[in-house]
Amino acid sequence: MIHLETDVAIIGAGGAGMAAAIAASEAGSRSILLDRSLIGRGGATVMAQMTVAAAVGEQTEDHWTHHLKDTLAAGRGLCDERLARLLCEEGVAAIRKLQEWKVGWAAEDGHLKQVQAPGHDRPRCVYVDFLNTGPAVSKTLRTQVIRHDLIRRVGDLYALDIVLRDGAAVGVLAVHLHTGEPVLVAAPSVVIATGGLTRLYRRNSASLNMGGDGYALALRAGASLIDMEFVQFFPIGHLAPRLIGMDPIMWDPFRYKLGGRLLNGNREEFTQKYGVADGGRYQITRDQATYAITKEVEAGRGSPAGGAYLSFEHVPEAELRKAFGPIIDKLAKNGIDLTKTAIEVAPIAHYHMGGVRVGTDMETEVANLYCAGEAVGGANGANRLSGNAITEALAFGFVAGRNAAVRAQAAGAVGDIAADAAEGLAMLQAKGRPDAPNSAALIAALQDLMQDYVGPFRTQEKLTHALAALRRMRGELGDTPFGTGAAYDAERLDWYDLRTMLTVAEAVTMAAIARTESRGAHQREDFPGQDAEWEVNQVIRLAGTGELTLERRPVIREPELEAAS
Amino acid sequence: MSQTARLTVQRGAPGQAHAERYDVPFEPGQSVLDGLRWIRAHRDPSLAFRFSCINANACKECMMLLDGKVIYACTERLTDGEMRIEPLGNKALIRDLVTEIAPPDERL
Ligand SMILES: Cc1cc2nc3c(=O)[nH]c(=O)nc-3n(C[C@H](O)[C@H](O)[C@H](O)COP(=O)(O)OP(=O)(O)OC[C@H]3O[C@@H](n4cnc5c(N)ncnc54)[C@H](O)[C@@H]3O)c2cc1C
Ligand code: FES
Numbered sequence: 001m002i003h004l005e006t007d008v009a010i011i012g013a014g015g016a017g018m019a020a021a022i023a024a025s026e027a028g029s030r031s032i033l034l035d036r037s038l039i040g041r042g043g044a045t046v047m048a049q050m051t052v053a054a055a056v057g058e059q060t061e062d063h064w065t066h067h068l069k070d071t072l073a074a075g076r077g078l079c080d081e082r083l084a085r086l087l088c089e090e091g092v093a094a095i096r097k098l099q100e101w102k103v104g105w106a107a108e109d110g111h112l113k114q115v116q117a118p119g120h121d122r123p124r125c126v127y128v129d130f131l132n133t134g135p136a137v138s139k140t141l142r143t144q145v146i147r148h149d150l151i152r153r154v155g156d157l158y159a160l161d162i163v164l165r166d167g168a169a170v171g172v173l174a175v176h177l178h179t180g181e182p183v184l185v186a187a188p189s190v191v192i193a194t195g196g197l198t199r200l201y202r203r204n205s206a207s208l209n210m211g212g213d214g215y216a217l218a219l220r221a222g223a224s225l226i227d228m229e230f231v232q233f234f235p236i237g238h239l240a241p242r243l244i245g246m247d248p249i250m251w252d253p254f255r256y257k258l259g260g261r262l263l264n265g266n267r268e269e270f271t272q273k274y275g276v277a278d279g280g281r282y283q284i285t286r287d288q289a290t291y292a293i294t295k296e297v298e299a300g301r302g303s304p305a306g307g308a309y310l311s312f313e314h315v316p317e318a319e320l321r322k323a324f325g326p327i328i329d330k331l332a333k334n335g336i337d338l339t340k341t342a343i344e345v346a347p348i349a350h351y352h353m354g355g356v357r358v359g360t361d362m363e364t365e366v367a368n369l370y371c372a373g374e375a376v377g378g379a380n381g382a383n384r385l386s387g388n389a390i391t392e393a394l395a396f397g398f399v400a401g402r403n404a405a406v407r408a409q410a411a412g413a414v415g416d417i418a419a420d421a422a423e424g425l426a427m428l429q430a431k432g433r434p435d436a437p438n439s440a441a442l443i444a445a446l447q448d449l450m451q452d453y454v455g456p457f458r459t460q461e462k463l464t465h466a467l468a469a470l471r472r473m474r475g476e477l478g479d480t481p482f483g484t485g486a487a488y489d490a491e492r493l494d495w496y497d498l499r500t501m502l503t504v505a506e507a508v509t510m511a512a513i514a515r516t517e518s519r520g521a522h523q524r525e526d527f528p529g530q531d532a533e534w535e536v537n538q539v540i541r542l543a544g545t546g547e548l549t550l551e552r553r554p555v556i557r558e559p560e561l562e563a564a565s
Numbered sequence: 566m567s568q569t570a571r572l573t574v575q576r577g578a579p580g581q582a583h584a585e586r587y588d589v590p591f592e593p594g595q596s597v598l599d600g601l602r603w604i605r606a607h608r609d610p611s612l613a614f615r616f617s618c619i620n621a622n623a624c625k626e627c628m629m630l631l632d633g634k635v636i637y638a639c640t641e642r643l644t645d646g647e648m649r650i651e652p653l654g655n656k657a658l659i660r661d662l663v664t665e666i667a668p669p670d671e672r673l
Contacts, residue, residue: 002673037617039671041624049621135623155667176673178659183673207617207624242594245640247621335594440605483611487578488660490605490613 001418001425002176002183006032006152007408008401009172009187011159012214014043015390016373017193018141019094019397020404025148029405032185033151034174035209036158040142042209043195044374045393048134049247051117051125053387054095055088059114059123064088066121071388074119075353075381076520077535078227081558082360083379086399087392094394095126103140104128115256117386118285125387130325131250137390157183159213160496161424162190162221163417168367169221170414173424177493180485182428184421188411189368189404192217192356193397196374200505201349202444202451203237205249211497212504214375218356219503219542223364226377226537226553227354228504229511230521232384233456235289236262237348240305243334248348250327251310255282257323262289263309263342264301270308280314287383287521290347290456297346307346312338347456351389353380353521354511357539362400368407372400378537378556382520427481432492436482439494446473446501454509459526463513470506477502503548510550511538567592568645570600574612575651579658585609591643597650598627598638601662614638614662628653629662 007029010017018040021033035042055062067088072079099105099112105126106113114123128136145151156177163171163184171186197212198204215225236255238248254260259280264270271278274292278284284292293308303309312320317339321328328338336343355377362370373393380388418425453466477499483492515538517531518524536552543549570589577583587608589600598616605612617624619639627638630651656664665672 037624038626038667041626042617046623047618047621153671154673155671157673178663178665178673207619209617242592242596242599244594244596244620244642245622247623438606438610440602440610441607444606486660488613488663489611490661491610494610 004185006030006187008189008404009185010191012193013039015045015393016397018145019394020191020401021151023398023401024405025150027402027405029408030150034154034157038155039153040138046134046138049131051127051387052390053125054091058112074383074385078381080378080556087379090395091391101140103136119385163421165420169369171417173421186414186417188414189408191370191400191404193372194375196352198349200450202447203348205350211501213500215504216500221366223366224357225540226357228507230353232351232521233290233347234350235286235347236345239307239346240344261311264296265303270296303344305344307344309342310345311342361403370400370404372396430480432484433480439491458524467509474502507540570643571647573649576661578660595643596639597641600643613660
C-alpha cells in the first residue's frame with residue numbers, strides 16, 4: 001500500500017480539477033491532482049470543440065446579468081439561482097484569466113470574437129479556431145499547473161472512495177492502475193472534479209472516463225445529488241459512416257455557419273411535420289430536433305444506420321471550404337465528400353445538468369468535501385445553454401480550489417487514514433470471482449438499456465422496465481470484484497466502473513420515473529407539457545441500507561435577482 | 566459488407582509476452598480501437614489497452630505498434646487481412662498493450 005499526503009486532494013484533472021489546483025496553490029496550499037487517465041487528457045474538457053459563454057462584452061455590450069437571465073430561462077425554472085449567478089459572474093473573470101494565459105481566443109479588429117449560440121440573447125461565446133477550444137483550454141491550464149511547485153500531478157490513479165472520519169472527508173482511496181496497488185491520499189480537504197456521466201448511453205460523446213464516478217463517490221460519502229433526471233442529448237451527433245479522428249458532435253458549428261438540411265431515410269425534409277420548418281437554416285432547437293429525428297426513426301423513416309441525413313450537398317464547394325477549413329481534408333481522409341454525400345446523424349448523450357449538491361463555496365453536505373465542474377448539479381437546471389459547461393468547469397474549479405485550500409489550512413493534517421479506509425481496502429484486496437461474466441459485455445448491455453429505455457423520450461413503462469433491469473444487473477455484479485487486481489487488470493477496472501455506472505444509472509432512472517411532467521431535457525411521452533406543480537428539484541441520497549432515496553426540494557432562488565428583474 | 570481483420574495481439578506481463586490471434590469482423594472505416602474493443606466484449610475481457618477519447622484523437626493514449634509502426638489505434642483503420650498489434654517498444658511494458666506513457670513527473 002502506498003501512502004501520500006497533501007493539503008487538498010483533487011480527483012479529476014479536467015478543466016475544473018486543474019483550475020482548482022491552480023487556485024489552491026495561489027492560496028498557499030499543496031495539492032495532489034490525480035486522474036485515472038493522463039493529466040488534462042481524460043475527460044470532456046480536452047474534447048470540447050466549440051464555444052465558451054461569458055459576458056466579456058467584446059463583440060457587443062454585455063453584462064453577466066444578461067447571461068444569467070438566459071441561463072435561468074434555459075433551466076426552465078429549476079436552476080439553483082445562486083450557482084447560476086456564480087457561473088455567469090465568475091465566468092467572466094475565468095475567461096479573462098485564460099486570455100491572460102494566452103489560450104488564443106479568436107480575435108478580430110482588436111477585440112475577441114464572440115458568436116451567438118442558440119438561447120443566448122447576443123453574441124457571447126468565445127472560441128479557439130478551428131474546433132480547437134477544448135484542447136487549447138486544456139493545454140493552457142496544464143502549462144499553468146506545471147508552473148506551480150505546490151501541485152503534484154499523478155496520472156493512472158483511479159479514485160474509488162472518499163475516506164471519511166467522523167463524517168468528514170479526510171482523503172481518497174485510490175488504486176494505482178499500473179500496479180493494482182491501493183493508494184491512500186490523506187488530505188484535510190478533497191475536491192471531486194470527475195466530470196459527467198454520458199458514458200451511461202450507447203450513443204454518446206463521452207470518453208472512457210465519463211461514467212459518473214464523482215456522483216457515486218459523493219453518494220457513498222453521504223452527500224446528495226440533484227436534478228439527476230436531466231441528461232442533455234445533442235441532436236445531430238455523427239452516426240455514419242464511421243468517422244475517425246473527429247468528435248461526433250463536430251457538425252454543429254457548421255450548421256451555425258451554413259445551415260445544412262436534415263432529411264429522413266426517404267431523403268425528404270421532415271422537421272416541418274413536428275412544427276418547425278427548418279429550411280436548411282438551423283432554426284430548430286436541440287430538443288425539437290431530437291424529437292423530430294427520434295420520431296422519424298420510430299416511424300420507420302430513419303436513415304440506414306438509424307438516424308437522419310444531414311446534407312450540405314446544396315452548398316457550393318468554395319463556401320464549404322471557407323467554413324470547414326482544414327476539416328474538409330480530414331473528412332476526405334474518411335472518404336466523405338460533402339458535395340456528394342449526406343452523412344447520418346442521431347441524438348447522442350452529451351452533457352449532464354444534474355450532479356452533486358453544493359453551496360456557493362462548492363462544499364457538499366459532507367464536511368471538507370468539495371465538488372466542481374460538470375460533476376456539480378443545479379447551476380443549469382433542466383437544460384444547459386450551449387457554451388456554459390466550460391465556463392462552469394473553470395469558474396467552479398477556481399472557487400472550489402480556493403475554498404478547499406482555506407479549509408485545509410484551518411483543519412490541519414489528518415494523519416494516517418488507513419483505519420478510516422478499512423472497508424474500501426478490504427474490497428480492493430478481494431480475490432475475485434472465478435465465474436465472472438464478460439465485464440465489457442455487461443457495460444455494453446447497460447449502455448443499450450439506458451439508450452433504449454432512459455433516453456431522451458421516456459414513459460412510465462420503459463423507465464420501470466429499466467429500473468428493474470438495473471437492479472437485476474446490480475445483483476449480477478455482486479460485491480466481489482472481477483479479475484485478480486494485478487497490474488492493469490481490465491476486468492477489475494470494468495467492475496469498478498460498473499459499480500459506479502449502475503448506481504448512477506439507477507439515480508437517473510428513479511428521478512425520471514418520479515417526475516411526471518416534461519421539462520427541458522426530461523421529456524415524458526406519457527406526461528407531455530410542463531406542470532407548475534413540478535417546479536421543484538429532486539434530491540437523491542444513498543441510505544444506510546444501500547438503497548437510493550428520493551425527495552423533493554424547493555428551488556433555491558436568489559431574492560436579490562427577483563427584485564432586480 | 567462485413568470483412569475480417571486477422572489480429573495477432575501481444576498479450577501478457579513483462580517477461581511472459583506471447584501472441585494471441587483473433588478474427589475480428591468489421592465494417593470498412595472502423596478503427597483498430599473498435600476492433601480491440603470488440604475483442605473485449607466478444608472474446609476476452611481481460612485484454613488490456615489504453616484509450617480515453619475514442620473518436621476525437623485528443624487524449625493520445627492509444628499509441629501502439631501495428632506491424633512494427635507506431636499508430637494511434639483510434640485513427641488507424643482495420644484492414645481485411647493480417648495485422649500484428651504490439652505495445653510500444655520504447656516504453657516500459659505494464660501488461661498486454663499497455664505501456665508506461667505518462668511523463669515521468671506525472672507518475673506515482
Ligand atoms: C465532445 C464534447 C464537446 C463539448 N463541447 C463543449 C463546448 O464547445 N462548450 C462547452 O461549454 N462545453 C462543451 N462540452 C462540455 C464540457 O466540455 C464539459 O462539461 C467540461 O469540460 C467538464 O469539465 P470537468 O473538468 O468538469 O470534467 P472533465 O473535463 O470531463 O474532466 C474530468 C476528469 O476526471 C477524471 N476522472 C473521472 N473519474 C475519475 C476517478 N474515479 N478517478 C480519477 N479521475 C477520474 C477523468 O479522467 C477526467 O480527466 C463538451 C463535451 C464533450 C464531451
Ligand atoms: S483514444 Fe484518444 S487519441 Fe486515441
